[in-house]
Every structure is written in structure tokens, then in C-alpha cells.
Amino acid sequence: MTHVFHRHLQHTPPVAVGGQGLFLRDAAGREYLDASGGAAVSSLGHGHPDVLTAMHAQIDRLAYAHTSFFTTEVAEQLAEQLVRTAPAGTSHAYFVSGGSEAVEAALKMARQYFVEIGQPERTHFIARRQSYHGNTLGALAVGGNAWRRAPFAPILVEATHVAPCYPYREQQAGETPEAYGLRLARELEEAIVALDPRTVLAFVAETIGGATAGVLTPVPGYFKAVREVCDRHGVLLILDEVMCGMGRTGTLHACEQEGVVPDLITVAKGLGGGYQPIGAVLAQRHIVDAMSQGSGFFQHGHTYLGHPVACAAALAVQQVIERDGLLAKVRTDGDFLGQALRDALGAHPHVGDIRGRGFFWGVELVADRASKAPFDPAQKVHARLKKKAMDLGLLCYPFGGTVDGNQGDHVLLAPPYIASREQLVSIAALLAQAVDAVTSTATL
Numbered sequence: 001m002t003h004v005f006h007r008h009l010q011h012t013p014p015v016a017v018g019g020q021g022l023f024l025r026d027a028a029g030r031e032y033l034d035a036s037g038g039a040a041v042s043s044l045g046h047g048h049p050d051v052l053t054a055m056h057a058q059i060d061r062l063a064y065a066h067t068s069f070f071t072t073e074v075a076e077q078l079a080e081q082l083v084r085t086a087p088a089g090t091s092h093a094y095f096v097s098g099g100s101e102a103v104e105a106a107l108k109m110a111r112q113y114f115v116e117i118g119q120p121e122r123t124h125f126i127a128r129r130q131s132y133h134g135n136t137l138g139a140l141a142v143g144g145n146a147w148r149r150a151p152f153a154p155i156l157v158e159a160t161h162v163a164p165c166y167p168y169r170e171q172q173a174g175e176t177p178e179a180y181g182l183r184l185a186r187e188l189e190e191a192i193v194a195l196d197p198r199t200v201l202a203f204v205a206e207t208i209g210g211a212t213a214g215v216l217t218p219v220p221g222y223f224k225a226v227r228e229v230c231d232r233h234g235v236l237l238i239l240d241e242v243m244c245g246m247g248r249t250g251t252l253h254a255c256e257q258e259g260v261v262p263d264l265i266t267v268a269k270g271l272g273g274g275y276q277p278i279g280a281v282l283a284q285r286h287i288v289d290a291m292s293q294g295s296g297f298f299q300h301g302h303t304y305l306g307h308p309v310a311c312a313a314a315l316a317v318q319q320v321i322e323r324d325g326l327l328a329k330v331r332t333d334g335d336f337l338g339q340a341l342r343d344a345l346g347a348h349p350h351v352g353d354i355r356g357r358g359f360f361w362g363v364e365l366v367a368d369r370a371s372k373a374p375f376d377p378a379q380k381v382h383a384r385l386k387k388k389a390m391d392l393g394l395l396c397y398p399f400g401g402t403v404d405g406n407q408g409d410h411v412l413l414a415p416p417y418i419a420s421r422e423q424l425v426s427i428a429a430l431l432a433q434a435v436d437a438v439t440s441t442a443t444l
């Protein structure tokens with residue numbers, strides 16, 4: 001009998017007792033190859049000695065000091081590291097304890113920015129269908145899954161949802177990727193105009209759609225066109241890189257590859273690599289200036305923001321990534337992983353699409369390749385795939401069901417950046433085995 005309020009109340013998961021490198025171990029002694037880094041969290045794998053040493057040293061020195069009284073050396077060092085490596089114009093890092101808190105803080109920064117500059121009539125967010133931005137009320141409101149929002153709809157902030165960039169299903173016949181991207185940007189502009197541009201705060205998007213979208217990589221030019229639309233109407237651009245950021249796609253921030261600089265970037269997961277709960281909002285100077293020259297105060301805050309041990313863990317993770325040249329490794333080994341997935345699964349009759357960048361890949365499963373028809377959600381292919389993979393000793397992150405524009409089942413792979421090529425090949429092979437087992441006619 002468990003007293004932990006597990007999310008799935010009828011199912012108690014195995015008890016994790018240890019982790020080293022790419023492997024996790026449960027209380028029954030089973031080992032799992034961690035191909036998803038949890039939910040794209042473990043950027044350096046488990047038990048990295050440099051991160052543990054940094055955390056121990058910080059605990060011995062100072063475990064906690066409240067930010068209404070103090071800053072800390074380690075928070076200052078981490079902010080310096082993050083600002084130095086962030087897109088041009090980034091001036092500050094606002095620390096929080098995770099991804100939802102980062103999104104929440106970014107939404108409030110956007111709102112307070114407009115209040116400070118005398119545009120309080122801006123009250124509305126625009127975001128994308130099939131996105132996931134977290135489970136707190138603000139993040140839930142901008143999140144793109146109506147079924148998640150449904151029970152809470154009467155108590156959410158105003159948000160409108162436009163189409164995600166999903167070429168596999170939504171790029172039209174005869175339409176080039178570039179033309180598709182421009183069409184989506186036009187549709188965003190139409191949504192802004194329909195709402196009245198003077199009332200719109202920000203467009204919120206994952207630079208690369210993550211778990212609930214099956215890794216949706218943007219088509220060339222899409223984000224540049226989106227940035228132009230936002231600028232034309234004085235709307236802020238918030239890019240949520242909680243999942244796709246901090247090196248996961250081979251550059252520190254995924255938006256670097258799109259050639260755009262958002263007003264605010266949210267990061268978490270890979271920032272602390274799972275060693276401590278930490279997230280951040282990376283803010284452009286004009287946002288911070290509006291507050292410092294206005295009220296002088298950001299009307300927000302949490303007890304544990306800038307927690308010294310969390311900052312020490314994140315600083316160590318980021319220093320290891322820099323020192324060991326892991327971004328370059330993610331780029332080259334990411335191509336290798338993509339090829340390994342195509343080799344193992346590319347011809348599979350139930351694999352419709354394999355897409356991704358760096359160490360961030362999605363495999364979309366279909367009932368029929370030619371028509372792209374998804375599996376009947378009642379078959380719960382994603383749930384069975386997760387279980388089968390675990391039985392085979394593989395941790396991957398499936399999601400799906402044809403609900404609310406989620407066109408089917410898909411699985412996310414996001415291995416730690418330290419994965420060897422041998423481990424990447426094992427990941428592809430084990431996933432193929434699990435997909436085979438779950439989609440064979442006998443099990444459907």
C-alpha cells in the first residue's frame with residue numbers, strides 16, 4: 001500500500017534505487033537503459049562525479065539563504081554563465097525550481113512588462129495546439145491540449161491556440177516547407193488581428209515541440225516569420241525551451257538554429273540535469289529595464305528560487321557540458337542516432353515519421369503508413385509501448401492517443417549527452433523490438 005499520491009492512482013511504479021551513467025536500477029535489481037533521460041532531463045546521465053562533488057561542496061558551505069535577504073556566489077556565477085552563453089541581448093536569469101514555474105514567471109514578466117510601459121490593456125496570450133508548457137494554472141492555460149485544460153477551463157487566463165508546425169501531417173501537397181512556415185505565420189497574424197493586437201501580450205511556443213507533440217521540428221524560416229509578426233504588433237515572443245533547450249538539440253538553445261532571439265526563454269530540465277530541481281527565465285534587457293526603471297520590482301517570487309545547492313548542481317552541469325565539448329558531440333552523435341533509428345525503424349510498417357535534432361528524437365507510430373491513419377486510441381499503443389520497453393530494460397517516453405489534435409501515438413527519445421554510440425545503437429534496437437511487439441497483429 002502506497003501513501004504517495006501517485007499521478008496514476010491505480011498503478012504504483014517500480015521503486016528506483018540507483019543510477020549510474022545511462023542506467024537506472026530498481027529495487028528488484030532490474031536495470032534500465034535511460035533513453036529518454038526521464039523526460040529529457042538527465043543531460044549528463046546519473047551519478048556524474050563532478051556534479052556530485054559540486055553539490056557536496058555547496059551543501060557544506062551553505063545549503064540555503066532566502067533571497068529576500070541575500071544573493072549567493074553560486075547564483076551569481078550561474079547567472080553569469082547563463083547570460084554569457086545566451087542569445088545576444090539577454091541580461092538576466094530569473095531562477096525558479098522547474099519548468100512550470102519558469103513558464104509561469106515568463107507569463108507574469110510579459111504581463112508586468114506591458115503594465116510598466118503603459119499598455120495594461122494587453123491581457124491575452126496566443127500559443128499553439130499540441131504544446132505542453134506545464135501544469136500550473138498559467139502554464140496550463142497556454143498549453144495546447146484542450147483535454148488537459150478542460151476541468152480547469154473556467155479558472156484559466158485568456159489564451160488562444162493556433163496550429164503547431166507539424167509538416168508530417170499539416171504541410172499541404174505541393175507546398176514547400178518555407179511556404180508552409182509562412183502560412184503558419186500568416187495564420188498567427190490573423191489570430192492577433194482578430195483578437196485586436198492591442199490586447200495581445202505574447203506568443204508562446206516550444207522552439208521544438210516536445211513530449212506531447214512527438215518532437216516537432218520547425219520548418220526553415222517559420223520562427224523568423226513569427227518573430228516579424230510579433231514585432232509588427234508589439235507582441236512579445238516567449239520560447240519555451242524547458243525540454244528542447246540547454247544543449248539537447250546540439251546548440252545550447254534551440255532558437256539559435258532558427259536565427260531568432262525571443263524576448264524571454266524558459267529553461268529547466270537539462271539546466272540541472274535532474275540533480276536538483278531548477279529552472280530559469282532568460283530575459284532580454286528591455287524586459288528587465290522596464291521593471292527596474294518602473295516599479296523597480298518584479299511582483300513574483302518563490303521561497304526556493306536561486307537555491308544554492310540547485311544552482312551549484314546546474315553550474316557544474318553546464319561547466320561539464322562546456323569543458324567536455326558535449327554540444328559538438330550531441331550534434332555529431334545526434335546524426336548518428338537519427339541514422340540508427342532510421343536503420344532500425346525506418347521501414348517498419350507502423351512507423352510513419354522519424355524526426356528530430358541532436359539528442360531529441362520522435363518516432364510517430366501509425367496504423368497505416370500510406371494513409372497516415374493513427375491507431376485507435378482505445379488500443380493505448382503508447383501506454384503498452386512504455387510498458388513493453390520497460391520489460392525489455394529500456395526507458396523511452398511514449399505519448400499519444402488521437403485526442404485534441406494529437407494525431408496518434410509517438411515516442412520521445414532524449415538520451416543523456418554522454419551516451420556512447422554503442423548505447424545509441426542499443427536504444428534503437430530495443431525500441432524497434434518494443435514497437436514490433438506492440439504493433440504486431442497479435443497484440444492489436
Ligand code: PLP
Binds near residue numbers: 243
Ligand atoms: N515546458 C515544457 C516544454 C515541458 O516539456 C515541460 C515538462 O515536460 C514543462 C514546461 C513543465 O516543466 P515541469 O514539469 O518541470 O514543471
